[in-house]
Amino acid sequence: MNISASxxxxxxxxxxxxxxxxxxxxxxxSSSLLAERSDVKATQLRKDLSYFGSFGVRGLGYSVDDLSxxxxxxxxxxxxxxxxLFGAGSLGQALAGYKGFSKHNIRIVAIIDSDPTKKxxxxxxxxxxxxxxxxxxxxxxxxxxAVIAVPGEAATALAEQIVAAGFSxxxxxxxxxxxxxxxxxxxxxxxxxxxxxVTYLLTCKKEKP
Amino acid sequence: MNISASxxxxxxxxxxxxxxxxxxxxxxxSSSLLAERSDVKATQLRKDLSYFGSFGVRGLGYSVDDLSxxxxxxxxxxxxxxxxLFGAGSLGQALAGYKGFSKHNIRIVAIIDSDPTKKxxxxxxxxxxxxxxxxxxxxxxxxxxAVIAVPGEAATALAEQIVAAGFSxxxxxxxxxxxxxxxxxxxxxxxxxxxxxVTYLLTCKKEKP
DNA sequence: TTATGTGAACCGGTTCACAGCT
DNA sequence: AGCTGTGAACCGGTTCACATAA
Numbered sequence: 001m002n003i004s005a006s007x008x009x010x011x012x013x014x015x016x017x018x019x020x021x022x023x024x025x026x027x028x029x030s031s032s033l034l035a036e037r038s039d040v041k042a043t044q045l046r047k048d049l050s051y052f053g054s055f056g057v058r059g060l061g062y063s064v065d066d067l068s069x070x071x072x073x074x075x076x077x078x079x080x081x082x083x084x085l086f087g088a089g090s091l092g093q094a095l096a097g098y099k100g101f102s103k104h105n106i107r108i109v110a111i112i113d114s115d116p117t118k119k120x121x122x123x124x125x126x127x128x129x130x131x132x133x134x135x136x137x138x139x140x141x142x143x144x145x146a147v148i149a150v151p152g153e154a155a156t157a158l159a160e161q162i163v164a165a166g167f168s169x170x171x172x173x174x175x176x177x178x179x180x181x182x183x184x185x186x187x188x189x190x191x192x193x194x195x196x197x198v199t200y201l202l203t204c205k206k207e208k209p
Numbered sequence: 210m211n212i213s214a215s216x217x218x219x220x221x222x223x224x225x226x227x228x229x230x231x232x233x234x235x236x237x238x239s240s241s242l243l244a245e246r247s248d249v250k251a252t253q254l255r256k257d258l259s260y261f262g263s264f265g266v267r268g269l270g271y272s273v274d275d276l277s278x279x280x281x282x283x284x285x286x287x288x289x290x291x292x293x294l295f296g297a298g299s300l301g302q303a304l305a306g307y308k309g310f311s312k313h314n315i316r317i318v319a320i321i322d323s324d325p326t327k328k329x330x331x332x333x334x335x336x337x338x339x340x341x342x343x344x345x346x347x348x349x350x351x352x353x354x355a356v357i358a359v360p361g362e363a364a365t366a367l368a369e370q371i372v373a374a375g376f377s378x379x380x381x382x383x384x385x386x387x388x389x390x391x392x393x394x395x396x397x398x399x400x401x402x403x404x405x406x407v408t409y410l411l412t413c414k415k416e417k418p
Numbered sequence: 419t420t421a422t423g424t425g426a427a428c429c430g431g432t433t434c435a436c437a438g439c440t
Numbered sequence: 441a442g443c444t445g446t447g448a449a450c451c452g453g454t455t456c457a458c459a460t461a462a
Binding site: 213215216250252253256266267268269 | 452453454455456460461462
């Protein structure tokens with residue numbers, strides 16, 4: 001069956017909320033509580049889960065631990081993912097330091113930047129390298145995912161090299177739309193969209209308050 | 210009429226693509242070219258625009274300049290927006306330096322961080338301040354938008370203060386779901402979702418290649 | 419002929435209503 | 441009784457087909 005992108009996005013959210021609920025010491029949750037914290041309807045949550053199986057107990061709810069690991073497994077987080085970060089500017093540094101990754105089994109194993117003045121500097125425990133031969137670099141560090149955090153001008157050309165080097169997934173933070181072959185998984189995070197959504201909403205509200 | 214969130218998101222994308230097309234020296238575009246660059250169908254693009262008016266010329270296409278400014282106006286980018294950045298960590302610094310904002314009339318006018326060791330340091334031309342009285346600070350700098358780039362643990366409490374201080378829009382980068390009154394415009398950017406989407410896609414592909 | 423604008427048809431995601439367990 | 445799981449109904453966004461204009 002083909003699962004919609006919205007369902008996958010929501011599974012990520014459920015997983016995050018489950019972690020919070022676990023920290024509160026709860027051992028079970030009802031679909032209505034988890035849904036409320038995730039800003040969705042309870043039926044939506046149950047329907048999302050039903051695409052993958054039945055993880056709850058009727059009359060009781062879901063085991064927090066069990067549901068967490070089930071969703072983790074669906075999202076592929078039951079194994080380690082190795083990623084290379086391209087771009088050691090402030091955005092790259094922010095990503096390198098982001099705690100959420102290690103928590104979900106995503107490990108940044110190399111940092112690449114074309115700026116020679118940055119070479120051999122360290123971010124955390126990783127040195128900044130330059131990108132001579134991406135293919136052999138990728139094989140050396142055994143990474144499947146590329147994270148693009150370079151300026152927009154450089155991103156399109158870089159993406160082509162990344163595909164040629166054999167990466168199978170790309171997370172793109174550069175403000176351009178990349179074209180990649182269909183077998184490469186691509187997800188784009190666009191900062192401008194976030195802001196423009198807010199300015200739109202505020203503009204609407206002002207017109208008819 | 211009520212416009213869907215997807216339409217607004219796509220308008221942002223069209224606007225970005227139009228800027229690229231303009232740099233190439235083109236003066237007009239057809240819906241099919243602009244749609245192709247934006248990864249949507251041409252009819253989708255025309256339908257999106259039709260909610261707001263008719264901006265093209267039949268048989269000819271759209272004027273690049275004219276359509277850009279029409280979309281900018283729809284998104285509220287025909288005026289300056291003043292924003293306060295909360296959190297001067299690496300993510301905050303990345304946002305403070307992001308070129309895309311000034312291009313779209315979004316100006317960061319103050320940077321707040323609770324860490325006293327950062328106090329009086331500068332990011333670009335702005336000093337890092339601490340957050341004693343958010344309400345008067347907000348009025349002093351005349352800002353409407355708050356950008357949250359603090360750690361997740363601090364975000365929920367901060368959001369409450371931000372709402373109390375009278376901000377009308379929030380862009381949230383912290384990995385928590387904020388609850389705000391309906392009159393406050395909220396948009397969340399979740400880094401973990403981006404990565405988990407990619408690991409999901411890669412996991413699916415491997416199962417049946 | 420070329421390309422936009424749009425009502426109507428379509429389709430897929432969301433919600434409902436209720437069956438099924440405990 | 442309480443809460444999950446799910447086929448069916450619903451609804452809204454997307455696509456189609458075509459009228460319209462240059």
